Amino acid sequence: MQPGPDRQPRAGGREREHPWDSEENCRVLSQQGSGEGGGVVYCICEGGLYTIRVRARAGCGPLMPGDRLALPTEDGESEEIATILGGARYRDMPAGAQAVITDVVHDLIRDxxxxxxxxxxxxxxxxxxxxxxxxxxxxxxxxxxxxxxxxxxxxxxxxxxxxxxxxxxxxxxxxxxxxxxxxxxxxxxxxxxxxxxxxxx
Structure with missing residues (x-):
């Protein structure tokens, strides 16, 4: 059976449900709220430049554009991110994320x-x-x-x-x-x- 159009094969023969599943790190674009209660953070993945929404862990504190965060994986948790909520289209991002995406991508490319x-x-x-x-x-x-x-x-x-x-x-x-x-x-x-x-x- 072939993987469906929204699934991609991953190592070991298992299917990868989302294109960002193999990503390890991301950069912050914008954070909704102070971070004390968690909240939603818009990020861009370092590997494939996938834009995603994540839920921050309560008490993570303020996150600045360009901050590098580890993404949760099958093998471990992330200190700042509780879960990945899904993809984020540019047009659906808050104005703050749209305003900094060029600078964040530029820094990522240089890094x-x-x-x-x-x-x-x-x-x-x-x-x-x-x-x-x-x-x-x-x-x-x-x-x-x-x-x-x-x-x-x-x-x-x-x-x-x-x-x-x-x-x-x-x-x-x-x-x-x-x-x-x-x-x-x-x-x-x-x-x-x-x-x-x-x-x-």
Missing amino acids: LPDKFLTFYNRAGNLSRKFHAFQLLPGIGPSKALQMVEGRGRLGWDTFEDVDESCKIDSAQLLTDRLVEELKDPQMTPSLLENVVRIPDA
Whole structure:
């Protein structure tokens, strides 16, 4: 029997009910209430950038945007999070979460460069006339070609290498594209689905 459309296989042959089930950590976007009584916290997962709602443990105290929290797993509990309530669409998030999501994603990308440099080091042509670099805001065909030439065969080790080679703010451009996709999940081609959320990306 094949897994249903909302279920994904996980290690050991068991099915994964939600796409964020394999996530270990998340970053806070906004918190409803003081945290003394628990309350709902909007977060973004570090691995696949899934936006979720969680219920905080009573007495967790105030949580600030960008705070890193461990998610509860089958093998252990989280000090701050009692349970994951479900996914959270951008349009349904409170204004506070929407206001900080770009900054939080940018910091996350800078903190986990190996994962997100994958795009710059592996991006190729999507068609004969369109390179994946052109998905980034403000990057046209000639700039994309320049970036490919600057990458060469060895690629880049840091975002600073990309910036110096291509004269761009690589982390910010990637942030802007990914946040656009979080706002509009129908955007295609999707870097979230084709780069960020693939295994070992």
